[in-house]
């Protein structure tokens with residue numbers, strides 16, 4: 001079957017630019033410093049929105065789901081952190097199956113990072129403090145609420161959002177009880193460096209009882 005999409009798809013290329021080198025032999029013993037290094041390099045290279053990974057979860061029946069979220073942090077204590085509403089689809093999925101994956105793609109450098117592991121819910125105060133340190137828009141969006149529920153009309157969204165913006169401006173510390181911070185503590189992190197000749201370099205870190213195991217993977 002042909003469609004208008006196919007010629008467009010065939011006209012597009014990946015890894016068509018100068019890509020950085022990656023020497024896995026010089027990679028650190030743990031994935032976090034390498035993630036921080038690659039993240040800073042993505043920002044320096046002008047990669048738009050490098051902090052917006054895909055978050056994959058599964059529902060109670062084991063069916064996969066995925067969406068974009070904002071990365072709130074990555075450190076040794078908490079792992080990779082993000083936030084959302086507990087009552088959203090992802091919030092319910094994480095409550096039923098507290099395990100997730102984050103996928104970062106930074107095409108400016110042909111780099112991909114995959115992070116997988118168990119997810120825990122941070123104390124409520126952490127989520128509220130994180131939210132109140134963000135923009136008025138972020139608070140207004142959180143206050144609007146009802147995430148993933150069916151919306152009757154855009155007029156309704158307009159009304160609720162207007163009220164939420166007013167409140168966020170009046171009350172910058174307004175609590176949003178459903179807003180939840182999640183922390184993914186990885187047991188696997190994979191770094192992929194694209195290569196124009198398709199000799200992509202993949203380095204996978206796996207958590208073991210004796211620290212992190214590093215392995216190369218066939219591309």
Ligand SMILES: Cc1cc2nc3c(=O)[nH]c(=O)nc-3n(C[C@H](O)[C@H](O)[C@H](O)COP(=O)(O)O)c2cc1C
Nearest residue numbers: 052067068069070083084085088089090091147148
């Ligand atoms: C760039 C970008 C960043 C986003 N960041 C978040 C976020 O940090 N938290 C969130 O709940 N939704 C975020 N969203 C919206 C989600 O992708 C998604 O639409 C929403 O969370 C509902 O997902 P769910 O029904 O699977 O729970 C973001 C969307 C985009 C495009």
